[in-house]
Amino acid sequence: MDMTPSETLLKTQGLGIQFGGLKAVDALDIEVRKGEIFGLIGPNGAGKSTSFNLLSGALTPTSGRVFFKGEDVTKLKPFDMAKRGLARTFQLTNLFAGLTVIDTMLVGAHLHVKKGLLASVFYTKGYREELDQLRDEARRILATVGLAGTEQASVDALSFVQQRRLEIAMAIATRPTMLLLDEPAAGLSPSETADLGVLIQTLNQQGITIILIEHNTRFVMKLCARICVLDYGRKYAEGSPEEIVANPKVREIYLGRDVKQDHPEEHAHA
Ligand SMILES: Nc1ncnc2c1ncn2[C@@H]1O[C@H](COP(=O)(O)OP(=O)(O)OP(=O)(O)O)[C@@H](O)[C@H]1O
Ligand SMILES: [Mg+2]
Structure with a gap:
Protein backbone atom coordinates (compact mmCIF):
# COMPACT_ATOMS: atom_id res chain seq x y z
CA MET A 1 0.00 0.00 0.00
CA ASP A 2 1.37 3.42 -0.75
CA MET A 3 0.60 5.71 2.11
CA THR A 4 1.66 9.31 2.21
CA PRO A 5 2.64 10.71 5.63
CA SER A 6 -0.54 12.72 5.94
CA GLU A 7 -2.85 9.84 5.09
CA THR A 8 -5.63 9.19 7.57
CA LEU A 9 -5.17 5.89 9.36
CA LEU A 10 -7.99 6.07 11.88
CA LYS A 11 -11.08 8.20 11.87
CA THR A 12 -14.17 8.42 14.03
CA GLN A 13 -17.44 10.08 13.08
CA GLY A 14 -19.93 11.03 15.76
CA LEU A 15 -18.60 8.24 17.95
CA GLY A 16 -20.50 7.72 21.17
CA ILE A 17 -21.44 5.30 23.90
CA GLN A 18 -23.98 5.66 26.64
CA PHE A 19 -23.90 3.77 29.94
CA GLY A 20 -27.40 4.15 31.34
CA GLY A 21 -27.95 7.90 31.27
CA LEU A 22 -24.24 8.74 31.03
CA LYS A 23 -22.73 9.69 27.68
CA ALA A 24 -19.21 8.47 28.42
CA VAL A 25 -18.12 9.33 24.87
CA ASP A 26 -20.27 11.79 22.98
CA ALA A 27 -20.21 12.64 19.26
CA LEU A 28 -16.46 12.30 19.02
CA ASP A 29 -14.76 13.09 15.73
CA ILE A 30 -11.05 12.40 15.59
CA GLU A 31 -8.70 11.76 12.73
CA VAL A 32 -5.29 10.19 13.30
CA ARG A 33 -2.77 10.35 10.47
CA LYS A 34 -0.43 7.58 9.56
CA GLY A 35 2.93 8.04 11.27
CA GLU A 36 1.95 10.44 14.03
CA ILE A 37 1.86 10.28 17.81
CA PHE A 38 -1.58 11.57 18.71
CA GLY A 39 -2.34 12.61 22.29
CA LEU A 40 -5.61 12.11 24.10
CA ILE A 41 -5.86 14.02 27.37
CA GLY A 42 -8.53 15.16 29.77
CA PRO A 43 -9.56 14.97 33.41
CA ASN A 44 -10.52 11.76 35.24
CA GLY A 45 -13.68 10.25 33.81
CA ALA A 46 -13.44 12.29 30.60
CA GLY A 47 -13.93 9.20 28.45
CA LYS A 48 -10.36 8.52 27.31
CA SER A 49 -10.18 4.81 28.20
CA THR A 50 -13.73 4.30 26.96
CA SER A 51 -12.66 5.83 23.63
CA PHE A 52 -9.83 3.29 23.42
CA ASN A 53 -12.31 0.50 24.16
CA LEU A 54 -14.46 1.76 21.29
CA LEU A 55 -11.50 2.00 18.91
CA SER A 56 -10.15 -1.44 19.78
CA GLY A 57 -13.54 -3.15 19.56
CA ALA A 58 -13.78 -3.99 23.27
CA LEU A 59 -16.97 -1.90 23.38
CA THR A 60 -19.52 -1.42 20.60
CA PRO A 61 -20.59 2.20 20.19
CA THR A 62 -24.20 3.21 20.61
CA SER A 63 -23.71 5.86 17.93
CA GLY A 64 -21.26 6.84 15.21
CA ARG A 65 -18.59 5.02 13.30
CA VAL A 66 -14.95 4.04 13.38
CA PHE A 67 -12.88 3.75 10.22
CA PHE A 68 -9.46 2.10 10.16
CA LYS A 69 -7.42 2.10 6.96
CA GLY A 70 -10.54 3.33 5.20
CA GLU A 71 -12.63 0.37 6.29
CA ASP A 72 -15.70 0.69 8.49
CA VAL A 73 -14.64 -1.30 11.58
CA THR A 74 -17.38 -0.02 13.91
CA LYS A 75 -18.74 -3.44 14.77
CA LEU A 76 -15.49 -5.40 14.83
CA LYS A 77 -14.23 -7.20 17.93
CA PRO A 78 -10.73 -6.81 19.42
CA PHE A 79 -9.36 -9.92 17.74
CA ASP A 80 -10.38 -8.63 14.31
CA MET A 81 -8.99 -5.17 15.04
CA ALA A 82 -5.70 -6.76 16.09
CA LYS A 83 -5.62 -8.74 12.85
CA ARG A 84 -6.07 -5.49 10.96
CA GLY A 85 -3.12 -3.95 12.76
CA LEU A 86 -4.53 -2.15 15.78
CA ALA A 87 -2.86 -3.16 19.04
CA ARG A 88 -3.24 -2.08 22.61
CA THR A 89 -1.46 -2.98 25.79
CA PHE A 90 -3.08 -5.12 28.46
CA GLN A 91 -2.00 -5.69 32.02
CA LEU A 92 -1.52 -9.33 31.23
CA THR A 93 1.70 -10.08 32.95
CA SER A 159 10.31 -5.28 38.05
CA PHE A 160 7.24 -3.07 37.66
CA VAL A 161 8.89 -1.09 34.85
CA GLN A 162 10.04 -4.25 33.10
CA GLN A 163 6.52 -5.71 33.24
CA ARG A 164 5.09 -2.54 31.68
CA ARG A 165 7.72 -2.82 28.96
CA LEU A 166 6.87 -6.47 28.38
CA GLU A 167 3.24 -5.45 27.84
CA ILE A 168 4.39 -3.06 25.13
CA ALA A 169 6.61 -5.79 23.65
CA MET A 170 3.62 -8.16 23.55
CA ALA A 171 1.60 -5.58 21.65
CA ILE A 172 4.49 -4.99 19.22
CA ALA A 173 4.73 -8.74 18.61
CA THR A 174 1.37 -8.53 16.81
CA ARG A 175 3.14 -6.30 14.21
CA PRO A 176 0.71 -3.43 14.60
CA THR A 177 0.22 -0.43 12.35
CA MET A 178 -1.27 1.47 15.26
CA LEU A 179 -0.65 1.17 18.97
CA LEU A 180 -2.96 2.48 21.70
CA LEU A 181 -1.19 3.32 24.95
CA ASP A 182 -3.38 4.06 28.00
CA GLU A 183 -1.34 5.89 30.65
CA PRO A 184 1.92 4.06 29.98
CA ALA A 185 3.82 6.38 32.33
CA ALA A 186 1.55 5.72 35.32
CA GLY A 187 3.63 4.74 38.32
CA LEU A 188 6.96 5.46 36.65
CA SER A 189 9.65 7.72 38.08
CA PRO A 190 10.71 10.81 36.09
CA SER A 191 13.76 9.03 34.65
CA GLU A 192 11.73 5.90 33.80
CA THR A 193 9.18 8.19 32.15
CA ALA A 194 11.93 9.83 30.08
CA ASP A 195 13.13 6.37 28.97
CA LEU A 196 9.58 5.44 28.04
CA GLY A 197 9.38 8.60 25.93
CA VAL A 198 12.46 7.49 24.01
CA LEU A 199 10.93 4.04 23.49
CA ILE A 200 7.67 5.53 22.19
CA GLN A 201 9.63 7.69 19.76
CA THR A 202 11.65 4.67 18.62
CA LEU A 203 8.51 2.64 17.96
CA ASN A 204 7.04 5.60 16.10
CA GLN A 205 10.19 5.91 13.97
CA GLN A 206 9.85 2.22 13.15
CA GLY A 207 6.55 3.15 11.51
CA ILE A 208 3.98 2.58 14.25
CA THR A 209 1.29 5.23 14.59
CA ILE A 210 0.50 5.84 18.25
CA ILE A 211 -2.40 7.22 20.27
CA LEU A 212 -1.27 8.13 23.74
CA ILE A 213 -3.49 8.72 26.76
CA GLU A 214 -1.62 10.38 29.60
CA HIS A 215 -2.26 12.43 32.69
CA ASN A 216 1.31 13.63 32.59
CA THR A 217 0.65 16.57 30.27
CA ARG A 218 4.30 17.52 29.99
CA PHE A 219 5.04 14.04 28.66
CA VAL A 220 2.21 14.27 26.10
CA MET A 221 3.23 17.74 24.98
CA LYS A 222 6.78 16.59 24.38
CA LEU A 223 5.83 13.54 22.31
CA CYS A 224 2.72 14.54 20.39
CA ALA A 225 2.39 16.81 17.39
CA ARG A 226 -1.37 16.95 17.85
CA ILE A 227 -3.47 16.59 20.96
CA CYS A 228 -7.19 16.14 21.53
CA VAL A 229 -8.66 17.21 24.86
CA LEU A 230 -11.72 15.34 26.10
CA ASP A 231 -14.07 16.48 28.81
CA TYR A 232 -17.36 14.80 29.73
CA GLY A 233 -16.95 12.55 26.71
CA ARG A 234 -16.74 15.43 24.27
CA LYS A 235 -13.91 16.89 22.29
CA TYR A 236 -13.08 20.10 24.05
CA ALA A 237 -10.12 21.19 21.99
CA GLU A 238 -7.66 19.89 19.45
CA GLY A 239 -4.38 21.21 18.18
CA SER A 240 -0.64 21.41 18.58
CA PRO A 241 0.84 21.37 22.12
CA GLU A 242 1.32 25.14 21.84
CA GLU A 243 -2.31 25.66 20.88
CA ILE A 244 -3.51 23.39 23.70
CA VAL A 245 -1.40 25.15 26.34
CA ALA A 246 -2.62 28.54 25.14
CA ASN A 247 -6.28 27.48 25.03
CA PRO A 248 -8.15 29.21 27.87
CA LYS A 249 -10.91 26.56 27.92
CA VAL A 250 -8.31 23.83 28.44
CA ARG A 251 -6.63 25.79 31.21
CA GLU A 252 -10.00 26.12 32.85
CA ILE A 253 -10.77 22.39 32.88
CA TYR A 254 -7.32 21.56 34.20
CA LEU A 255 -7.15 24.28 36.81
CA GLY A 256 -10.81 24.22 37.71
CA ARG A 257 -11.02 20.58 38.74
CA ASP A 258 -9.04 17.79 40.26
CA VAL A 259 -6.44 15.98 38.25
CA LYS A 260 -4.84 12.78 39.38
CA GLN A 261 -3.07 13.05 42.71
CA ASP A 262 0.00 11.15 41.52
CA HIS A 263 1.02 13.97 39.17
CA PRO A 264 0.73 17.11 41.28
CA GLU A 265 3.23 18.92 39.01
CA GLU A 266 0.52 19.17 36.36
CA HIS A 267 -1.34 21.79 38.34
CA ALA A 268 1.65 24.02 38.06
CA HIS A 269 2.08 23.23 34.39
CA ALA A 270 -1.48 23.52 33.13
N1 LIG B 1 -18.55 -0.06 31.77
C1 LIG B 1 -19.00 1.11 32.26
N2 LIG B 1 -20.23 1.21 32.78
C2 LIG B 1 -20.68 2.37 33.27
N3 LIG B 1 -19.97 3.52 33.28
C3 LIG B 1 -18.73 3.48 32.78
C4 LIG B 1 -18.17 2.27 32.25
N4 LIG B 1 -16.90 2.55 31.81
C5 LIG B 1 -16.70 3.84 32.07
N5 LIG B 1 -17.78 4.41 32.65
C6 LIG B 1 -17.92 5.82 33.01
O1 LIG B 1 -17.66 6.56 31.84
C7 LIG B 1 -16.93 7.75 32.14
C8 LIG B 1 -15.65 7.75 31.35
O2 LIG B 1 -14.77 6.79 31.91
P1 LIG B 1 -13.31 6.54 31.33
O3 LIG B 1 -12.76 5.39 32.08
O4 LIG B 1 -13.37 6.42 29.85
O5 LIG B 1 -12.55 7.88 31.70
P2 LIG B 1 -11.02 8.24 31.56
O6 LIG B 1 -10.96 9.52 30.79
O7 LIG B 1 -10.25 7.10 31.04
O8 LIG B 1 -10.63 8.55 33.08
P3 LIG B 1 -9.26 8.30 33.90
O9 LIG B 1 -8.40 9.45 33.57
O10 LIG B 1 -9.69 8.32 35.34
O11 LIG B 1 -8.69 6.98 33.46
C9 LIG B 1 -16.75 7.76 33.64
O12 LIG B 1 -17.78 8.53 34.19
C10 LIG B 1 -16.89 6.30 34.02
O13 LIG B 1 -17.35 6.17 35.34
MG1 LIG C 1 -8.73 5.91 31.79
Missing part, protein backbone atom coordinates in the same frame (compact mmCIF):
# COMPACT_ATOMS: atom_id res chain seq x y z
CA ASN A 94 0.06 -11.43 36.11
CA LEU A 95 -1.68 -13.98 33.92
CA PHE A 96 1.68 -15.27 32.82
CA ALA A 97 3.33 -15.62 36.20
CA GLY A 98 5.59 -18.65 36.04
CA LEU A 99 6.15 -18.44 32.29
CA THR A 100 9.42 -17.15 30.94
CA VAL A 101 9.55 -13.79 29.20
CA ILE A 102 10.22 -15.38 25.81
CA ASP A 103 7.31 -17.82 26.12
CA THR A 104 5.05 -15.00 27.24
CA MET A 105 5.97 -13.16 24.07
CA LEU A 106 5.10 -16.16 21.90
CA VAL A 107 1.84 -16.93 23.69
CA GLY A 108 0.90 -13.25 23.91
CA ALA A 109 1.40 -12.68 20.20
CA HIS A 110 -0.73 -15.71 19.54
CA LEU A 111 -3.52 -14.59 21.89
CA HIS A 112 -3.65 -11.14 20.41
CA VAL A 113 -3.64 -11.73 16.73
CA LYS A 114 -1.80 -14.67 15.32
CA LYS A 115 -4.70 -16.92 14.53
CA GLY A 116 -3.20 -20.03 13.08
CA LEU A 117 0.31 -18.86 13.59
CA LEU A 118 1.28 -21.26 16.33
CA ALA A 119 -0.88 -23.90 14.65
CA SER A 120 1.14 -23.44 11.50
CA VAL A 121 4.26 -23.71 13.58
CA PHE A 122 3.19 -27.09 14.92
CA TYR A 123 1.59 -28.57 11.85
CA THR A 124 4.04 -27.74 9.11
CA LYS A 125 7.20 -29.59 8.25
CA GLY A 126 9.50 -26.68 8.95
CA TYR A 127 8.04 -25.93 12.34
CA ARG A 128 11.36 -25.74 14.13
CA GLU A 129 12.50 -23.14 11.65
CA GLU A 130 9.29 -21.16 12.05
CA LEU A 131 9.47 -21.31 15.81
CA ASP A 132 13.08 -20.14 15.62
CA GLN A 133 11.98 -17.21 13.47
CA LEU A 134 9.27 -16.30 15.96
CA ARG A 135 11.77 -16.50 18.81
CA ASP A 136 14.21 -14.31 16.88
CA GLU A 137 11.53 -11.73 16.28
CA ALA A 138 10.50 -11.87 19.94
CA ARG A 139 14.14 -11.37 20.99
CA ARG A 140 14.52 -8.43 18.64
CA ILE A 141 11.36 -6.81 20.07
CA LEU A 142 12.52 -7.46 23.64
CA ALA A 143 15.79 -5.72 22.80
CA THR A 144 13.86 -2.76 21.36
CA VAL A 145 11.93 -2.30 24.59
CA GLY A 146 15.05 -2.67 26.74
CA LEU A 147 14.43 -6.24 27.90
CA ALA A 148 17.39 -7.92 26.18
CA GLY A 149 18.79 -10.63 28.42
CA THR A 150 15.54 -11.27 30.29
CA GLU A 151 14.29 -13.95 27.85
CA GLN A 152 14.66 -16.85 30.26
CA ALA A 153 13.57 -14.93 33.36
CA SER A 154 10.21 -15.68 34.90
CA VAL A 155 7.68 -12.91 34.23
CA ASP A 156 6.94 -12.48 37.95
CA ALA A 157 10.63 -11.86 38.58
CA LEU A 158 10.51 -8.70 36.44
